[in-house]
Amino acid sequence: xxxxxxxxxxxxxxxxxxxxxxxxxxxxxxxxxxxxxTLRERLIWLVKVRWIVVIGGxxxxxxxxxxxxxxxxxxxxxxxxxxLGLANLVWFxxxxxxxxRRCAGAIDFATWQILVDFALLAIAVxxxxxxxxxxxxxxxxxxxxxxxxxxxxxxxxxIILTVLLIAASLVxxxxxxxxxVWEFGPDGVAPRWIGxxxxxAFLVVSLAGATLQGLDLSREIRNRYARITHLAHELELRxxxxxxxDEQRVRLLGTASHDLRSPLAAVESHIELFLGDYVPDVTTxxxxxxxxxxxxxxxxxxxxNDLLDLTAIESKGTKTAELxxxxxxxxxxxxxxxxxxxxxxxxxxxxxxxxxxxxxxxxPPGHLLLVWTNLISNAxxxxxGRSPLKVTIRKENGHVAVSVQDSGLGISQEDLAKLxxxxxxxxxxxxxxxxxxxLGLSIARRVVEGVGGHIDVxxxxxxxxxxxxxxxxxxxxxxxxxxxxxxxQTPADSDSHS
Amino acid sequence: MRNGKYVVLCxxxxxxxxxxxxxxxxxxSYAMEEAPSGEEGVKKYQExxxxxxxxxxxxxxxxxxxxxARQLLALGNKAPVYMLSSVGQQLTxxxxxxxxxxxxxxxxxxxxxxxxLTLRLKLPR
Numbered sequence: 262x263x264x265x266x267x268x269x270x271x272x273x274x275x276x277x278x279x280x281x282x283x284x285x286x287x288x289x290x291x292x293x294x295x296x297x298x299t300l301r302e303r304l305i306w307l308v309k310v311r312w313i314v315v316i317g318g319x320x321x322x323x324x325x326x327x328x329x330x331x332x333x334x335x336x337x338x339x340x341x342x343x344x345l346g347l348a349n350l351v352w353f354x355x356x357x358x359x360x361x362r363r364c365a366g367a368i369d370f371a372t373w374q375i376l377v378d379f380a381l382l383a384i385a386v387x388x389x390x391x392x393x394x395x396x397x398x399x400x401x402x403x404x405x406x407x408x409x410x411x412x413x414x415x416x417x418x419x420i421i422l423t424v425l426l427i428a429a430s431l432v433x434x435x436x437x438x439x440x441x442v443w444e445f446g447p448d449g450v451a452p453r454w455i456g457x458x459x460x461x462a463f464l465v466v467s468l469a470g471a472t473l474q475g476l477d478l479s480r481e482i483r484n485r486y487a488r489i490t491h492l493a494h495e496l497e498l499r500x501x502x503x504x505x506x507d508e509q510r511v512r513l514l515g516t517a518s519h520d521l522r523s524p525l526a527a528v529e530s531h532i533e534l535f536l537g538d539y540v541p542d543v544t545t546x547x548x549x550x551x552x553x554x555x556x557x558x559x560x561x562x563x564x565x566n567d568l569l570d571l572t573a574i575e576s577k578g579t580k581t582a583e584l585x586x587x588x589x590x591x592x593x594x595x596x597x598x599x600x601x602x603x604x605x606x607x608x609x610x611x612x613x614x615x616x617x618x619x620x621x622x623x624x625p626p627g628h629l630l631l632v633w634t635n636l637i638s639n640a641x642x643x644x645x646g647r648s649p650l651k652v653t654i655r656k657e658n659g660h661v662a663v664s665v666q667d668s669g670l671g672i673s674q675e676d677l678a679k680l681x682x683x684x685x686x687x688x689x690x691x692x693x694x695x696x697x698x699x700l701g702l703s704i705a706r707r708v709v710e711g712v713g714g715h716i717d718v719x720x721x722x723x724x725x726x727x728x729x730x731x732x733x734x735x736x737x738x739x740x741x742x743x744x745x746x747x748x749x750q751t752p753a754d755s756d757s758h759s
Numbered sequence: 760m761r762n763g764k765y766v767v768l769c770x771x772x773x774x775x776x777x778x779x780x781x782x783x784x785x786x787x788s789y790a791m792e793e794a795p796s797g798e799e800g801v802k803k804y805q806e807x808x809x810x811x812x813x814x815x816x817x818x819x820x821x822x823x824x825x826x827x828a829r830q831l832l833a834l835g836n837k838a839p840v841y842m843l844s845s846v847g848q849q850l851t852x853x854x855x856x857x858x859x860x861x862x863x864x865x866x867x868x869x870x871x872x873x874x875x876l877t878l879r880l881k882l883p884r
Contacts, residue, residue: 526867527775
């Protein structure tokens, strides 16, 4: 039966389309909320502009009809401009409907408007001279609108459609299919100068429209850039504040750590004086009570240590804590040496299987020190006095695997699922009276995962458990950010363990 | 050495810890000097030239113990320097023992047998 810390609390984050109505940052077709809002504003503006075009078009057509009444195409052109007016009326009425407020709805709305505009413009261009029509520059203006309003793919499709429509108009004109085209000159519907004036006028309108749109766009870009700069400055200020709060928190943690642990250590030191016969005339019964007091104090100290360690790790974060390059084999062996007397006192032999050379990792040494301490002391506690307790370190494809194997109680499947949860203690362990806080493994998991490693557990009830920690090895010395080759936060040198 | 006894300088801001250390050390025939802060500790060091030094890692300031160790190193101290610390303090106080000239650490509370074993190893009689 095996499990891993990554499997236990893994959670899948499902991506969903986030739109304007959900308050998410991205809408349909990859447009942001702000872009969708801008699209809606431009569509409303486009409807207003189209009213001017419709009224102006009717006026121009009416004037043309009065000046050159003989041509049969006036009726067709009137039909086109009236159709545009009716379509605009529908769009005007739908502008404030809820579907347009949604991002996808707004894009559909824009697409329809542009397609209908293009279709009517294409017919008008075809009727008024095809490629030589004075209305041709309006295609460019619509192309600019498409590029601004629509998502890239849609805009490109619209431009391709435009080219095809102009080509179709050319082909139809040459084949003499459809309605005869409008031409200017001695044989045309109006004198040549009228045609040139019309071409000039529509060119100016298109140029002015495209320029105004371009200017509007660049002003918006400048505004957004200014806003981004302002927000970046604000963010920097907030970051500074957060950094200060974090520094204060770490300082407070240090003080709390000192103030909580020191009195306990002092009381325990005094109890030691009684138990170590530094105080005369202490009876055996008194010593038994004092030993019980010491045990309870040690339990409390253990709990405070774990709690503060957890807070320190969460406060600093393994990822942001100072990483150092150090030999993990030496560090594990320091803990083995420290814990060996305790294990031997319980009749437990610690066997080690180590590589011949140092294996370096890049991690916060103080944090990893806690991991080895927790794992080895757990193996001693839950090993039920059955030897051996085996510590193995080996290289595995650019990683180092540290295994701690006990021959003790083992872990039930039910307990295995909760093993790395804060404060979890198995009922059977509690019943057996084995001291602990239920924080050791959750601390270990946080630390190990924080440096890109993972913990695996293999266990069999009644036969023991093997905890394997796999960590990425540090890059060769020249490539790393190494500061020291030695673990700088070891609790004691080899002859000074308490 | 003073009157045939090794001098142990203990620096800690907790008078109870100092008192417990005094009882243990004096019973085992060591002379003990004490100071309640890093600053006082340096003065006491210069006055008494101890053979063994114990410094609490965290006193009035988070890095007071480390600062005192650094000053002793600058003064050319040759006596073994041991820091008193809790395991968790090593997460909040980032120190490099090599840079401070620290010989080793004792985890609080200091058990008499551990302290005496270390003293006998470092200061043979």
